[in-house]
Amino acid sequence: MSEQPARGATSAGAPETRAFSKSEMMIVAAARELAGQHVCFVGVGLPNIAVNLARLTVAPELELVYESGAFGAKPARLPLSIGDPTIVTGATAAVSMFELFSFYLQGGLVDVGFLGAAQIDRFGNINSTVIGDYEHPRTRLPGSGGACEIAINARQVFVIMRQSKRSFVERIDFRTSPGNLGGAESAARIRREQGWLGNGPTVVVTDLGIYHFDESGEMRLDAIHPSATIEQVRDTIGWALKVADPLPVTPEPTAEELRLIREELDPEGAYTK
Numbered sequence: 001m002s003e004q005p006a007r008g009a010t011s012a013g014a015p016e017t018r019a020f021s022k023s024e025m026m027i028v029a030a031a032r033e034l035a036g037q038h039v040c041f042v043g044v045g046l047p048n049i050a051v052n053l054a055r056l057t058v059a060p061e062l063e064l065v066y067e068s069g070a071f072g073a074k075p076a077r078l079p080l081s082i083g084d085p086t087i088v089t090g091a092t093a094a095v096s097m098f099e100l101f102s103f104y105l106q107g108g109l110v111d112v113g114f115l116g117a118a119q120i121d122r123f124g125n126i127n128s129t130v131i132g133d134y135e136h137p138r139t140r141l142p143g144s145g146g147a148c149e150i151a152i153n154a155r156q157v158f159v160i161m162r163q164s165k166r167s168f169v170e171r172i173d174f175r176t177s178p179g180n181l182g183g184a185e186s187a188a189r190i191r192r193e194q195g196w197l198g199n200g201p202t203v204v205v206t207d208l209g210i211y212h213f214d215e216s217g218e219m220r221l222d223a224i225h226p227s228a229t230i231e232q233v234r235d236t237i238g239w240a241l242k243v244a245d246p247l248p249v250t251p252e253p254t255a256e257e258l259r260l261i262r263e264e265l266d267p268e269g270a271y272t273k
Helices: 022-032 046-056 097-105 147-153 184-194 230-235 255-265
Strands: 003-009 015-021 039-042 063-066 070-073 112-115 130-132 137-140 156-160 201-205 209-213 219-224
Touching: 015 022, 022 046, 022 156, 022 201, 022 255, 039 046, 046 063, 046 112, 046 156, 046 255, 063 097, 097 147, 112 147, 219 230
Parallel strands: 039 063, 039 112, 112 156, 156 201
Antiparallel strands: 003 015, 063 070, 130 137, 201 209, 209 219
């Protein structure tokens, strides 16, 4: 993984050089988006490390929800899976999956659902089921799990994923989790008709930048990460991208954010290298 040099300052005021990977920048940017949030439904992988970093930095009151039945979790360490016993550390409740989805998620108690994806389109619709034709796929993926229910019932949906033309596509091969469907107007109508509680996708964070959604429900690049270029971004996306003007650069990771990732959350580098 390529690294980006960044300059900071020591306690004595002398300059120092920090280096961080694209994955570390992505994780830090995603964590910062959770500032001010309270209840977050999260799975394993990149979303897991991002929300746990947020809990240690910008969102100390953040309570985590894992689909195995832990509500309000404050894990003592980064969970290895949704069945890891550490997810019940400090939890408000440990319940069955049925109770968690029925009474908590569908009860409107989740502020943010944090998801990953294999494919995403311009309206934030997510595929985590198959690549290629459903009956004869090139790749069979893990499937929905609880992702579809999270996508339609969490008040907001955050997505973290690495960016490429294979993942940011004009048309996803299978819609596992609905985003803004074909646009904001149609999505709002369907949400009302179906009784979905959520407002759809809010933010997508990649290893190149940060995206939000405009009034039409379409993804817009609102910040670009250090060392990334707009040409790189456009070359790794399957549609004509909307770009904010002016386009800010994402603030670099701080020394403390990098220390937490490297020493406490992912010392083996499973997600960051």
